[in-house]
Amino acid sequence: MVVRDPFTKPFCGAEDLGKAIPENDHAVSVCLPRWEDVIGYEEGKAEVIDAFESGYPRFVPHPFVAELFLAAQEEFAKKDEVAMVFPSLAAAWRCADYIKRRCGATSRLESYGWENLTAVLFKEEAFTWGWKYWQHSGEIVSSRLAEAALADAPVNDEAVEAGKQAISVLRQRIAKLYHGLTGKDVFLFSSGMAAIAAVHRLLLIDKPEDPSIQIEFPYLDSLKVQQEFAEAGAADFSITESGGVEEVKTWFEEGKRATAVFTELPSNPLLRTANLERLASILNKKGVPLVVDDTVATAINTDAFRYADVVTTSLTKMFSGAGDVAGGAVVVKPGTEFYELLRERLPSEEAASPLFLHDARVLEVNSRHFRERVEATNENAAELVDWLRTRPEIKNLWHPSSECRDYYDQVRRSSGGYGALISFVIKGGEPAARAFYDALAISKGPSLGTDFSLVCPYTLLAHYDELEWAAKRGAPANLLRIWVGLEDPEDLRGRFEEAFGVLGESG
């Protein structure tokens, strides 16, 4: 059987509902071809959910993962108990603690008996909270890890050796993206969110009563990690006029404290960048670390370490490009005030939610041409942005080439571009957005950074239960977000033209 090529046959028709994107047992996206499918997914409609072959690993239990949960349940559960499985005792314990704090239910832990996998067992009604922990913390069991555990055979020595080699190559490859770093400064996790959660947790150890500060409206769970996993939560400064400088200055002038300042380079989905230069200058004096997630811009386009103390990145996205593996990294910079502390604490965090050896091997192969792919998608996106700006159907468009460009340029490399993520709203409200989305012949599903283009109604997908809240932070409900892949730009324009044509027909 020939595997479907998303470049020539995008996953976008009604018949593609629920199909794994790409066609792969370990795909990290799933096709939601119509607006109503996105709403159906958010409302938990069986006709949508049951069609899923795959899904974003933190949001949809992969079939292998669901099977692993069931196997643990059959092995350990008492009456009315259900099971989830986490990569380690530490991660399982954190999940159980979260459930206890959120709904009062106590959980039991059992060693699953394969590697460090640990089952968490609790009453069925607490599952919502267990699943929330999985989603927010990113401490996930990958589909490959679940598959291997279900096979119940030890990973053979050759595969272990190859996996370790891949981990070592990945550490060095990521370190080389930044100046003066070595592989020892890179820590690898099971997901990008696990990387962010680990940094947040470590920095919280010394200041457990202080909140963190978020500058610019970030990706859903980047904020949830701070709000859900710290007693003091997070100070949320979305859409700042000064790139966060005035907010942070005022914060400290009022005598308040903070564990860390988190921000994305640029923010997802509004693609805004904080004033990292000025923020770093304030934070250095206060002894507060600046944590920057450079997933969207990538380290090819930008050097966050010009100002950041810690960089986190999701390897699931452009670093992989293939959309068939999840992973995350924390990178620390020698010479900063926090370097020794983080280098000492990060290994145990990494061990709690590690990048599985089989995943590392896939990621190592996928990331060999990271730079070339970033450069090509930069160009394609720039062309599409220029063209979309001329289109009368577009109401708003966000791209780092226009949003907070001066701040982005503070960290943009001399050869770097503005990245391949674009957000936009088309005129005509929801009916027009719906018609346009349904007609667009580009693969439709969650995630970004794939070699092929990928579009989704981001706000609906990420903030369906808090649309007003998201709108107040600048992300309207009808916002569409597209990751521009390696397709020929002319081909992509043609697909947009066709979808715009539907709007014309509807008047």
Place this chain on the structure above:
Amino acid sequence: MLSPMMRLFETMSRELRGLLPLHGEVFQFYCCEFYCCGPTVYGAAHISKFRAFVLRDVFRRTLELSGFTP
């Protein structure tokens, strides 16, 4: 040296009890099966939680040194 007559303190009866043979009247092949339930979580993990893990590990090692097959 094989020593199947290990005795353990049973907290319920507060008495020392010998290990009971699983298969018949004698310890066949000196095999021992035991199950340790995992922790029930009432709060964040802390160092005293290691007691349970250390204890079961010491128990297993002691059995092995006594000649039992794990």
